[in-house]
Amino acid sequence: MTASNKEKIRKIYETLPKLNCGLCGYGNCGQFAKAVAEGRASPFGCRQNPWSGYRISEIIGAEVPAHGHRFQPAFVSSLLRASSPTMDLKTLREELKEVSQGVDDILARIENLKTRR
Numbered sequence: 001m002t003a004s005n006k007e008k009i010r011k012i013y014e015t016l017p018k019l020n021c022g023l024c025g026y027g028n029c030g031q032f033a034k035a036v037a038e039g040r041a042s043p044f045g046c047r048q049n050p051w052s053g054y055r056i057s058e059i060i061g062a063e064v065p066a067h068g069h070r071f072q073p074a075f076v077s078s079l080l081r082a083s084s085p086t087m088d089l090k091t092l093r094e095e096l097k098e099v100s101q102g103v104d105d106i107l108a109r110i111e112n113l114k115t116r117r
């Protein structure tokens, strides 16, 4: 691992809530930070604070549109370019599955809020 990659992981880690809850699919925040730095996870994958993905995207050099980052093909392609030039179709499929799960989470939260009224 290069020094710059270690620095990237450290910076990503600093933006995370550090709850080590595992909801992102990784054992702890450190493992998630490493996966993002290596292009194996989306910068928006933290379930406790997905908005940290904006800062993380800056750290890894991915361009993020101001609104609707999850639905922008340009964002996905910039993420792929920034994170790993060798990201394969399987990884992209996993990224898109994660995006889809994120949308489902948001819709479930909206439904939950509606029922509370």
Ligand code: SF4
Pocket: 016, 017, 018, 019, 020, 021, 022, 023, 024, 025, 026, 027, 028, 029, 032, 045, 046, 047, 048, 049
């Ligand atoms: S979901 Fe967020 S807080 Fe929980 S382990 Fe993953 S990165 Fe850490």
